[in-house]
Amino acid sequence: MRVANPTKGETSAKLTNPLNPEGLKPCCACPETKSARDECFLRTDSGEASEACKNLVQAHIACMRGYGFNI
Numbered sequence: 001m002r003v004a005n006p007t008k009g010e011t012s013a014k015l016t017n018p019l020n021p022e023g024l025k026p027c028c029a030c031p032e033t034k035s036a037r038d039e040c041f042l043r044t045d046s047g048e049a050s051e052a053c054k055n056l057v058q059a060h061i062a063c064m065r066g067y068g069f070n071i
Helices: 008-015 033-041 046-052 056-065
Strands: none
Touching: 033 046, 033 056, 046 056
16 A cells, blocks of 8 residues: 655645744744753752742743743
8 A cells, every 4th residue: 555645845734833834943942041041050059940940941931832832
């Protein structure tokens, strides 16, 4: 049995996320909130980082969800 292969255009149309039409990967989305979050964790004592950086983590999660990533 042979399955028809969709053309490149058909595949792209089916996989395009309206929240992320550029097709950004999670590693490249939200660089501003990502770097602020990372910087906070680097400069804060490990025992206090979770609480001290909580707002930055939440902002990054909100940004990622804005692009349609389920985190």
